[in-house]
Amino acid sequence: MERNPMRRQLQVMRKSLFDQGYLDEQFVQLEELQDDANPNFVEEVVTLYFRDSARLILNIEQALERKPFDFNKLDGYMHQFKGSSSSIGAKRVKAESTLFREYCKSGNGEGCMRTFQQLKKEYATLRKKLEAYFQVARQAGPMETACRPK
Amino acid sequence: MAVRRAEEMGGYGHSDFETEEVHVLAVDDSLVDRKVIERLLKNTSCKVTAVDSGRRALQFLGLDDDKEANGFNGLKVGLIITDYSMPRMTGYELLKSSVFREIPVVIMSSENIITRIDRCLEEGAEDFIVKPVKLSDVKRIIDYMTADFVGGGRRVINKRKLRDDSGDRSSLSPPYTIISIFIVNTGFSHQTSQNGKL
Numbered sequence: 001m002e003r004n005p006m007r008r009q010l011q012v013m014r015k016s017l018f019d020q021g022y023l024d025e026q027f028v029q030l031e032e033l034q035d036d037a038n039p040n041f042v043e044e045v046v047t048l049y050f051r052d053s054a055r056l057i058l059n060i061e062q063a064l065e066r067k068p069f070d071f072n073k074l075d076g077y078m079h080q081f082k083g084s085s086s087s088i089g090a091k092r093v094k095a096e097s098t099l100f101r102e103y104c105k106s107g108n109g110e111g112c113m114r115t116f117q118q119l120k121k122e123y124a125t126l127r128k129k130l131e132a133y134f135q136v137a138r139q140a141g142p143m144e145t146a147c148r149p150k
Numbered sequence: 151m152a153v154r155r156a157e158e159m160g161g162y163g164h165s166d167f168e169t170e171e172v173h174v175l176a177v178d179d180s181l182v183d184r185k186v187i188e189r190l191l192k193n194t195s196c197k198v199t200a201v202d203s204g205r206r207a208l209q210f211l212g213l214d215d216d217k218e219a220n221g222f223n224g225l226k227v228g229l230i231i232t233d234y235s236m237p238r239m240t241g242y243e244l245l246k247s248s249v250f251r252e253i254p255v256v257i258m259s260s261e262n263i264i265t266r267i268d269r270c271l272e273e274g275a276e277d278f279i280v281k282p283v284k285l286s287d288v289k290r291i292i293d294y295m296t297a298d299f300v301g302g303g304r305r306v307i308n309k310r311k312l313r314d315d316s317g318d319r320s321s322l323s324p325p326y327t328i329i330s331i332f333i334v335n336t337g338f339s340h341q342t343s344q345n346g347k348l
Contacts, residue, residue, distance in 0.1 A: 026282045033189045033285070045185055052181045079235065083260045084182040087282045 006140035013133050022126055027089030043134045049088045050127055056081040057120065064113060074112060075104035092122045172296060173225040176200040177207045177232035177244065178258070183281070187231065187258075190288045197225055204239030207232070208247065227253055229276075229295060234259035234266065242266075245273050256291055258283060 017023045027042075034041040060077045063070060082097035096119035103111030174196045176187045184200045191198045201207050211227060232241040234257050245255045257270045260281040267278045276295070279287045 026284075029282070029284050030186070033186075033193055038189065041189060045182060048185055049182050079260075080180065083281065084180055086260060087180070087182050087186050089282075 004140065006136060010133070010136050010140045013129075013136060017129060017133065021091050022129060024089045024091040024094075026087065030088065043137070046088055046130055046134070049084050049090075053081055053084055053123075057123070060116060064116065069107075069109045069112065071104045071107055071112075075101055078104065090126055093119060093126055096122055171195060171197060171225065172228040172292060173197040173199070174229045174231055175207060175210060175227045175253075177202075177204060177230065177236070177241070179203060179233065179236045183233065183283075187283060187288075190283060190285055191231075191292075193285060194288050194292045196229075196292060199227070203236060204232070204241070204244040204247075207244060211253075229254055229256065229291075231256045231258060231279075231291075233257075233281075234270070235261070242270060242273065245270065245275055254295065 018027075030042045030045055056077050060074060060081070063074050063077065078097055078100050082094055082101065085093045085097055096115055100112055100115045100119060103109075103115055174191050176184065176191065176198055178184045178187060178200070179202050181202075184202065188198045188200045199210060201210060207230065230244075230253055232244050232255060234241040241255075241257045241259070245257065254276040255274070256277045256279060257275045258279045258281055259266065262280045270278050277291055279291070
C-alpha cells in the first residue's frame with residue numbers, strides 16, 4: 001500500500017486506465033523496461049507515439065477528403081497507426097484501427113468515416129488521460145515496481 | 151571478444167562461438183517500434199544499432215563485410231531483427247539478400263499470417279515474432295541464439311549457415327526443429343512451436 005499520497009493517486013489513475021480498457025498488457029511491458037538508467041522511458045515512448053501518429057492521423061484525414069476513397073492507401077496508413085498504437089498498449093485506439101481496416105478491406109467508405117471519428121475521440125481521450133497521468137508521475141517520483149492489473 | 155574454434159569443442163559444426171554480448175541490428179520503419187525494440191534488446195544485454203530501412207541495414211552491413219567490426223569496439227553484428235512490412239524493402243526481401251547468409255535473421259510482424267510465417271521460416275529466418283514485441287520474446291531468442299552446450303562455452307546458432315554448409319536443404323526441414331535438436335542436446339528444456347511463437 002503506497003504511503004505517499006501522490007503515488008497513491010498515480011496508482012488509482014493507472015488502475016483506472018486499465019480497468020476502463022484504455023491500456024493493455026503492452027503498456028506494462030513498457031513499464032518493465034523503465035529503470036534507474038531510463039527513468040522516463042514510458043513517457044518518452046508515449047510522447048513519441050503521439051507526435052509520430054499525429055502525422056498519420058492527418059494523412060488519413062486528407063485521404064478521406066478525396067473521393068473516391070483509395071482504400072489501399074487508407075489501409076496502409078492505418079496499418080502503421082495500428083502498429084504503433086499496439087506497441088504502447090493503446091487498447092481502445094487499437095480496436096478502432098482494426099475496425100477501420102476491416103471497413104477498408106470491404107470497401108465500406110461510410111464505415112471508415114464513422115470509425116475514424118470514433119478513433120479520433122478515443123485518441124484524444126487517451127492523450128488527455130496519459131498527459132495527466134505523467135504529470136502526476138513526475139511529481140510522485142519512481143514507483144517501486146510495475147504491477148499487473150488484476 | 152573471445153572466439154573459440156569449433157574443433158576445440160569436439161566437433162559441433164562450423165559455427166563460431168561468441169561471448170554473451172551480441173550486437174543486434176534492428177530494422178523497423180516505425181519510430182515508436184524502433185525505440186521499444188532498442189530498449190528491449192538493451193535490457194537483454196545486447197548492443198543495438200537501430201535503422202529505419204532495409205537499405206540502411208544493407209549500408210550498415212556493407213561497411214562490415216571486411217571482417218572488421220562496425221561500432222561498439224569491434225563487435226560484429228551477430229543478429230538481425232527486422233520488421234516484415236516496410237516500404238521499398240520488406241523484411242522478407244532483406245532476409246533473402248545473400249549478404250545476410252552469415253548473420254541470423256528474425257522477422258517481426260504485427261500480422262499473424264501463417265503463410266507469411268511459413269514463407270519466412272522456409273527462407274531461413276531464425277524465428278518469427280508477432281508484434282507487439284514482448285521482453286519474453288526477445289529473451290527467448292537471445293537465450294537460444296547464445297545457448298550453452300555440453301563442454302562449456304556458448305554458441306550462436308545460425309540455421310541458414312548450417313543448412314547451406316550441409317548442402318542439403320531437405321534434410322533440415324521443417325526449419326525450426328533444428329533449434330530444438332540443439333537445445334535438447336544441451337539439456338535445455340525448450341519448446342518450439344509451429345508458428346515460431348511460444
